[in-house]
Amino acid sequence: TTKPPLMDPTLAEMGSHLSDAMKILESGQIGQNVVTILQLVQNLMHDDEDKRAHRRMQYVGEQGHMALLGHSLAAYISVLDRDRLRKLTTRILSDTTLWLCRLFRYENGSAYYHEDDREGLVKVCRLVINARYEDYATEGFTVLSVKQPVIYQSASCRPGLGQHLCSQLGLPLSSLCIVPCNTMFGSQHQMDIALLDKLIRDDVETGKLPLLLIANAGTPGAGHTDKLSRLKELCVQYNVWLHVEGVNLATLVLGQISSVVTAATKCDSMTLTPGPWLGLPAVPAVTLYRHEDPALSLAAGLTSSQPVEKLRALPLWLSLQYLGHDGIVERIRHSAHLVEDELSSPVVVFRFSQDTSSASSGGSVEGYFSGDREVQDSLNRWLGEQLALLVPTSGVDVVELEDEGVCVRFNPLMTAAALGTQESDVALLVEKLAEMVPVLSCTLRFRLDFREEVLQHACLSYIEDLSWPGLGAVRYESRRTDLEEGKRQQELEKINTELLKKLRELDTDLEFSTGPEFSEERNCIFIGMATEDLDVAALVDTIASTGREIEESGKLLENMTEVVRKGILEAELQLQKASEEKLMEEGVLRQIPLVSSVVNWFSPVQSSVKGRTFNLAAGSLDTTDPIYAMKAQTNKEGSSETPTATAKRLPGQKLFRRSGAGSDSFSETSSVCHLEETFREPLPAETSEHTESDLEVPHTPPFHAEETSVSDQRVPDGQGAEPDSIR
Secondary structure, three states: OOOOOOOOHHHHHHHHHHHHHHHHHHHOOOOOOHHHHHHHHHHHHOOOOOOOOOOOOOOOOHHHHHHHHHHHHHHHHOOOOHHHHHHHHHHHHHHHHHHHHHHOOOOOOEEEEEOOOOHHHHHHHHHHHHHHOOOHHHHHHHHHHOOOEEEEEEOOOOOOHHHHHHHHHOOOHHHEEEEOEOOOOOOOOOEOHHHHHHHHHHHHHOOOEEEEEEEEEOOOOOOOEOOHHHHHHHHHHHOOEEEEEOHHHHHHHOOOOOHHHHHHHHOOEEEEOHHHHHOOOOOOEEEEEOOOOHHHHHHHOOOOOOHHHHHHHHHHHHHHHHHHHHHHHHHHHHHHHOOOOOOOOOOEEEOOOOOOOOEEOOEEOOOOOOOOHHHHHHHHHHHHHHHHHHOHHHOOEEEEEOOOEEEEEEOHHHHHHHHOOOHHHHHHHHHHHHHHHHHHHHHHHHHHHHHHHHHOOOOEEEEOOOOOOOOEEEEEOOOOOOOOHHHHHHHHHHHHHHHHHHHHOOOOOOOEEOOOOOOOOOOOEEEOOOOOOEOHHHHHHHHHHHHHHHHHHHHHHHHHHHHHHHHHHHHHHHHHHHHHHHHHHHOOHHHOHHHHHHHHHHOOOOOOOOOEEEEOOOOEEEEOHHHHHHHHHHHHHOOOOOOOHHHHOOOOOOOOEOOOOOOOOOOOOOHHHHHHHHHOOOOOHHHOOOOOOOOOOOOOOHHHHHHHHHHHOOOOOOOOOOOOOOO
16 A cells, blocks of 8 residues: 655645635625734734644744834834924934944944845945946846856855845856864864865966855854954955854954954944844844945945835834943843853853663664664754753754754853843753753664564564654564455554553653654554553563553454354254253143142242353353352452552552662562463462363453452451552
8 A cells, every 4th residue: 555645744734724714804805803803913913822832932022112113113113294204203213223333343434224134245245246346237147257256154064145235136056155064173163264264275276266154153053253354365365255143153252252252343234133032022233344435335235325224223223222231231141141151152052972881671772773884863853842842931942053963052142131041941951951962862772672572572563763762663463364455454553552551551751642743654653652660571462462462452353243143043943952951840730820820839940041142252052050169169258358569569660660779579570461461360269179171250450450350359347458559
């Protein structure tokens, strides 16, 4: 059978929204009132709220309300007369630019406000092209064919940034040069300056024009800062424009900052994102730049003669006034101090990694799991998601680095102001991290044990899924060979679905699921994270035995119709035979209604008709004598015997757990094994008079047996119940 194609959830969601929009349009042909429209907006904002309750929501304080107020005021101000509007927008733009240049130590700078944080760099590139190509304003892109411009960017820059520049500027991708990071000396996330020097020289010799260099003051992934002072010297040497961006630029407002970041104040342009740094919603990004020719700035789109476009700075103008200089500095200082060594980098990136020399209970895990990067990536992705769920105000997220793989990132400069992160949140984050590391280590160690245990059972198949953060995946394989492939797949799905249901009902800390939503594997059972005391052998044995029980019960249901039909026919024959025997034994007179009473009074008769039970498993009729005999024996011994199986398991102990090393009540096997061994013991001597052919005691699962034995036992009046330790 072929698997149905998976629909892109984004396309499905877009289709649903389009359908809703059409319904709204049809119902709103005569217009909607304000209350109805606001209710619609509220419903759209809280769509699928239960499913997304774990998502972090930004706290909008008074400073956030000022930013939101700016958007409303901009709409009102835009309807003023032209002269008043021009004066007001000029004042707002000049004040905001002056404040930002003073805050971030950028002297004699101009500012461009934009919604897309990449748009400022696009405008700067156009400015440089207009400045370096004198005939560009009249000849256009034909002048670029004489000397092809080259834009250099670090390999650690934002993915897709260079491609976006080439697309917006109409340049070929050959104009983009990716500069590798250090491989021998220095940070592996910093630009290789020696290699950059060689690349620029080669381009100059081949007739190209080095145009612009994009450097990082805090890489998007790990928060590393390039050697900006050395890069500035290189750019001055080759007449290359230096543009800097990154989260570490926020620390320029502090009194004590790293000299590496201070060098950013000498660059030709920089892009700032004060919104996340200060916790301000819907405020624009800002690109500060230095250039003396206003005509070229106007041609590049960095300035505008339209007063309405200058109103973009209004939300930031209001927010900066509300916070004040001290408030701005305090917010950034608080975020930076959440990291112990904030002068080096206010970004912390960490990753769980298991030593390949670690050994599990079954031997070394070297070369199979711990050495596989994909497995550890899945575990680190789970770690980041769990930390974000348990400590949402910490703002941690998952990031994937090219060399290191999937890591967990704590970047308070981008999240602390919006989420209100405090030192207590960081302490709680460290506490939760300390609790999860042993779980990760045990899970990674037990993955190999789980695989080996599954392979020892012919009815189980181990499913290799390196992206699953847990013990692994298993599938119960049907042992029936008389089914066609289509029916066999249906039988397989039915068994594994029922098996998953029964495993979830067990009293255990393990999580059982169908795996990721878009997993390629079907009819599988995925098992989650493990702890140190997990009994892997008992877990796999339970999965195999439960699967066999489900398969056997399925066979029984299939044969039930035929069994019942034959049983009914046999019962009718036996009842007819019993009726004939009764007639022969009692005689004809006892069958006459009035005469039978008189005859029975003078000569009572003992009926020899016996009860019958219908055995569904065997499909036969049995006598009820053994059942009455066992019932009588049980009533005689019920109050004198105490179940011994319950003493094997402590109250509250979960399944599939090995006991502690110093425990006297348990060995190194699971509680399930103890209960099974207890119920394999022979029956008491008092019932030995019944042979196996006369009396068959049905098998009862251990956890049912414990509950039944306690509830059936009667407690004499005045005598207390058994202590909890016995139960």
